[in-house]
Every structure is written in structure tokens, then in C-alpha cells.
Amino acid sequence: MTRPLRPAPRSPRKPRPAVAAHKAPAKAAGTRSGKAAASKPYHHGDLRRVLVEAAFDLVAERGPETVSVREAARRAGVSPGAPFRHFESRDALMAAVAAEAQRRFRQEIATALAAVPADQPLRRFRALGLAYLRWAMRNPGHFEVISDGRLFDFDAAQGEASGLKADNAEIIDMSAQWLADASAKGLLRSADVKLMQIAGRALVYGYARMKADGHFPRWGVGEAEIEPMAEAVLDLFLAGIAKGDGPIKGRAPRA
Amino acid sequence: MTRPLRPAPRSPRKPRPAVAAHKAPAKAAGTRSGKAAASKPYHHGDLRRVLVEAAFDLVAERGPETVSVREAARRAGVSPGAPFRHFESRDALMAAVAAEAQRRFRQEIATALAAVPADQPLRRFRALGLAYLRWAMRNPGHFEVISDGRLFDFDAAQGEASGLKADNAEIIDMSAQWLADASAKGLLRSADVKLMQIAGRALVYGYARMKADGHFPRWGVGEAEIEPMAEAVLDLFLAGIAKGDGPIKGRAPRA
């Protein structure tokens, strides 16, 4: 329900209704000079951040494809050309949005992992997968931005999205490490750590994308079922790679 | 390598180079009237199909996002407004492209299944997954169009994409049936057919999307590894849901 499946038919020739009440940004004072904030200053002062916030909100409200530089400029109360003083292109703006989304996502993962002992690799692997699924499910627009291939090899280490790349590499390394640890402890049926890592990633990525892409209705999965089934799917995978027939240690069996 | 990751920087203000040699469509004669085909007739005769073909090729060459109605019109040699006599909107044109892609995909699946005996449900399930992965991998653009949520509840049974929906439902039904059969034969560890069905779908969809979205380089999976690993991932999943420790019947073990 977070955004319409089709990006609002554009409605040509009709000036858009409402929503356009963004003339003066409600930022109130907040700028460094202690003077009266009544008259909008010529220099914005913090435009870069405001643009990223506007685009970030747009992504959450209506999905990544609907974000336009001009709309972000409108919401920030500046002219159409102004953003290009701060971002080389629309993609660069989106990369900044992706970096911000990834920052928040990373925080949630850290929180989820804090609750799991370091010496239980499979439980950590599971917690990572669950945090990934939950976050993606609850932030489909931001999940899409992060996953968009276009934004990634955006010049490799180009300052903009370098945090994005680093965070991603961290997740890749962690998951490989935990699987290797689990394997060393004799917890896994297979010794092919990379295979299990890629399969696990494909599983959670695919599930999250099915949600974001609106596939679940046609697979007969109702809205309320989606999150519980995400967990069940993850556990099915873990049970499949783990040695023995019992459920993964540390999870309550599904009633 | 099928398309650039970024949609070609638009290069404003410069008229595009080459490529514009599409003035007269190379369709030669072919039209019903036996007259000389030298002068382009005012009425195209088969515009609808030509537009779908043009868009279909565009999808393969440069990805779905780059398709424009105007470019399809250009390739068909008609004016910008002409397509709207045949398609209500850009989305309707894309839905027609998706239907055509799905038609071909369905054919490939049928071929793959023809080689597997009807009484071996797990092998059929595997063949379906493999055909899905292979087709998606080799036709990333068309895979994306088919998967695009926007094109689906395009008015439910709206004539345009009704074949698309029917084909999809068929795949859903087949996979459920085979899992149920396998379960009845005592081949599976779990009795939750729907869960295995959704998990399997998430796995193959996620893997195919990782390919289409360009994720594999950062996961350390080289181009040449992608297809073999697809198969291995599928078998890992099958080994996980199947009863017993041996490999799935009918597949050669990975050396």
C-alpha cells in the first residue's frame, strides 16, 4: 500500500492538483544567521541535504521511478537548475539517496545482530537474513533504490556512493565469515560456502523483490501472510543447509 | 554485456549520431497490394505488430526503461502520435511486449518439460526452475518486462495482457501440483507445499534478478560462473527440501 503500482498516469495538459503547497519550505529558522527567517535568502545554505531529503521522501511515497530532479527542486523551493550545482546528474542524486537508505539499513542490521552471541554463526546468519527481509519489506522504495544496478558502479569509488559500496561489502564479508565458521563447526551439510552464500542471498533478495514488485497477490500470498512467510522461507532454507533434521538452534518452531 | 548499466546520459543539445538511418523501414514489399513498394503508403497496414516488434527489440538492446513510444514510432517510420491509435499508453505497449516475451518463454518451458517423464514430479520441478533461470539469464531485458509489477494488474483481464496472466497462472499451478505429487510420494522433508513453492520461486527470481540488476560482480561471481552456479543453487535448494542426503534423482553430481 505504500505506493501505486502504476506511476500516476502523468495527466497531461492538466496542472496537477493540490500537493503543490511547497512554495516556502517549512524549515522555519534553523539557518545559522540569527536574523528573522521571514525572507527566503538567495543562498539556500543547506540545499544539498534538503534535496536528498526531498528525494528520499519521494522514493518512500511514490517509488524511485517517480523521483524527478525538478520535483526535488520544487520541494526545496529552488529553481530547476539549482540541484546541478550539487549533483552532477539525476543518478548522482539517487546515489546519495541510496547511500542514506543504506546507512539506515546498516543501523538496523547492527541492532539485530547485537542480540545474537558472536559464537553462534548460523544464528547470526539467520538474524542478518531476517533483518534484511524485514527492512526491505517495510521500505520497498528504499530497498529498490539500494538494489538498483545503475547506482552501483557509478564510477566505482566515486565519493558519492562509496559508503554504499563499503556497507555492501561488509554484509558480503560477514555472511561469508559466518557460513565458514558454521562449516568449521560441522553444522552444515555442504562445504561449498560460496554456493550457500549466493543461494541465501538470491532467496532473500528474490523474496523482497517479489514484495516490491507486487508478485504476491498472484501467488496467493495475502498481505498479512507476507512477513511470517518471509521468516518461514528463511528457516526452510536454513533447515536445508544445516546438518540434521531438527530446526535451527535458537528459533521457536512454527506452530 | 547486453545493455549499458546507465541508460546513456541523454546527451542534451546534441542531435544523436548515426542510428537514425531508420527513415524508410526495410520491410521491402510484403504488404498485400502487388504494386511497387517504393512509395510508403499513408496507411501502414500492420503498424500494431511493427510497433511491438520495435519495442521488443529495444528492450533486448537497451533495457525496458529506455523504451519510448516515440522511438518505436520512429523505427516504424510513423509520426509520434500514430502509436496511440493502437495502444492506449506506453504501459499498454509494454504489456504487449511482455505478452510476446512470455509467449516465447512459455515455449521454452514446454520444450524443457517434454524431456522429463510426467511421473517424476521433482525432476519436472527442477526442469522448470532451470528453464526459468536459463531463459531469464539469456534474456535479461525481457525477463525484466515480464517481472515488472506495473504491467500486471493492468486492469486484471484487460485483453492486452490476459495471455500474460494466464501463462503465469499456469506456471504457478504446475509447480504447486508437482510439489504436491512429490509430497504424496514421500519425497519431501516438509509437508508445507506452498512454503516450498514460494521459497523456490523467490530463489530463482532472486537469482535471475541479481543477474539482471548487475549484482554478481560485487558478489565475486564472474560472468562464466553465473550459469553453472544457477544450476548448483537450484540443486542446493532441492537437496534441502528432498528427503535423504543423496543428490536429486536424475541429475549428475557436481564434480
Added chain:
DNA sequence: ACCTGAACACCGTTCAAGT
């Protein structure tokens, strides 16, 4: 140093007018 406003080359879509 940063922003405006007008421009250019696109795009989707409509619609009168042509054939």
C-alpha cells in the same frame, strides 16, 4: 560561491486536420 531563468532536446499524450 551559489542561485535564477531561459533555453534546448527530449518525452507522453491529445487532437484537429488530412488521406
Added chain:
DNA sequence: ACCTGAACACCGTTCAAGT
């Protein structure tokens, strides 16, 4: 019945000119 061509409301991006 189908197509053209001009139009409108967008969009990304550039650039001289303003502050």
C-alpha cells in the same frame, strides 16, 4: 479507419546573468 503535425505539460541538463 488510420495517419500527420502541431500542440501542451512535463523532464534532464546547460549556461549566461544575477546576488
